[in-house]
Amino acid sequence: MKAICATDLSAASEAMIESETCLECLGRIGVEEIHLVTVIPANVHAGMPGMDFEGRRERALARYRRVIEEAGFDVETHVVRGTPHRRINGVAEAVGASLTIVGSRGKSPLENRVIGSTARNLARTTVVPLLVNRIERGAEDPDVLREHLFRRVLYATDFSENAERAFDAFSYLRHATREATLIHVQTPKDPDLPDDGSPAERLAELAGRLDEWGIEPETEVRRGDPSEEILAAEAEYEPTIVLLGSRGHSRLRRLLLGSVSEDVVARADGNVMLVPPSRVA
Template identity: 25%
Template sequence: MIKKILLCTDGSSYSQEALKYAAWVSKVTGAEVTALYVSDLRRFELPTIMDVGGSLGIQPYQSLISSLQDAEKQKADLIEDFTRKAFASEGITEGISFKSETGLLSDTIEEFEKDFDLVILGKRGESAEHAMNHIGSTLERVVRASSRPCLVTNRQYREVKKVAFAFDDGASCRKLLSVLESSEWLKKLPIHLLSVAEDYENEGECAKKLKETEKRLIDAGYQVDAEMLGGMAEEAIADYVERKDIDLLLMGAYGHTRIRRFLIGSTTTEMLRRCKIPVLCFH
C-alpha cells in the first residue's frame, strides 16, 4: 500500500511533469507527498569554484561560495513555492511537505527513502533538458541504488488509462505481482500482461508462467489481456507499448548483486531509454 511518496524535483520541465504523476498517485491512494530538492554538492567544490572564479585569486573564493549558496537557497524557495501551488492547482492542499538538502541526489535518496513507499522522479533533470536519446546519469544511479519502487516519468504528462506489466518471473516481478494483488491503486485499469520468449527453448516455460500470472491477476479483480511476445525483450516490449498506446509500464528493476546487475542492468536502462511513457521500476 502506498502511504508516502517521495517526489524528486529540481525545477526542470521533467520534474514539473513528475509532479503531475505524483498528484495522480496521491489522489488515487490518499498518499502524502514529500517533495525533495537536492542542491548538487559538486557545485561548491573547489574545482568547480575555480572554473567559475578563473584567475580571481584565493581571496574571492569564500564570497563566491557564499553567493552560490545564497542563489541555491533562493532557487529552493522558488521550487517550494511552485510545488505547493502546483499541487493546490491539482486540488491537493494537505499532506504536502518540502525538503531541501545539499549533497548528491542518489546518496540523499538512499538516506530518505526508507520512510517512503514510492519514489517518483523525471527521466531527465535540469542539466539534460535536450539529451533526447539518453536517460539522465543521476536517474540511472538512483534507480540502481534505490530499494523502493521508482516511478520514472516522461516528458509530458498524460492520463493513465492502460497499463502494461512486463513479467519475467524474476524476484522483483514476483514481488510486484504480490503488491498488485493486494493493492487498489491500479485495479480499475486494464492491464496488458506481457512475457517475452527470447528463444524457442524457453517458450513453453514462459507460456506456463504467463498463464499462472494471468489467473492470479484475474482472481485479484483485474481485467487482463495476456500476450506472449518474441524476440529481444527491450525491442518487443517497447514496440508493444507504442502499438497498443500503453500509458504506464510496470517492470522489475536492477538487481542488487553484481552478477544480476551485469545480466539485467542494461535491459532496465534500455527500457527507460526506449519507452516514452512512465515506467514503474520495482525492486
C-alpha cells in the first residue's frame, strides 16, 4: 500500500512524521511506500527577502526521508507548486496512493476550533481515504495528540453506500485495531432506511463482523444532530481515531447544511479518517 504524507515543513508536520507509534501503525495496516509531498504556494517565490525556501525545504525533506526510511518504508519525495489540496490530490492519483495523511493542529485557543485550510479543503475533495493526524496546538515542540492511530476506532454510519465503504476500511485497519465503537445517529430529517432491520440490529450485524476479526465491538444508537452526537461520542469514548464516510445520503442536504464529515474534521479533538465515495471512470 502507498501513502501520501503531505507536509508544509512546519513543527506540526515534523511531529507527525517523527512519531514512531504513528509510523508503526501505518506499517501494521499494510503501508510499505510513503510519498512525501510538499507544495509551494504559487504566490511564494524563492527570491523573497529573508526566505531560504530552497535550503529549508531540502534540509527538512532529507531529515524526514531519513526518519521514514529508518522505520522500514520506501520513500519518494515530491516538491510541487500550486494550490496545496489540488496538488496533493493530483500526486495521490498519479502514484496510485491508497491513503493521504495530513497533520493538523488541535484545539484553537479561541472558542471555535479550526484547522488549516489545506486539511479542510482535502476533507471536501480527497480522492483517497484521508487521515487527519491531530497535533498539539500552542507548543514550541508539539507532539501528536493520539498515539496508536487505529487502536480504538469510533465508526459513525448512516448506513449509506459510502458509510459501508468506510466500514470496509476495517479489512486493513483490523491489524492495528483492538476496540471499535459503532454509532448511528437518528434524526427526523434522515431518509427512510431500507426495511431490513432496525438501526440497532444493523449495528449488531456490523459488530459481529468485527468480532470475527478479533476486534472488541460496542454499539450505540443516538438521536439528534449527527455532527454534535458524533463529537459527543468522541468525547465520551476517547477513541484514537474517528472513521466515517465523507458523503452521506442526501446531496441536497449537504449543499444546504454542510457536510457532517467536514464538520467533524474541523471540530474533533483527535484523529479523523474520511473515506470518499468510489470514483467512477
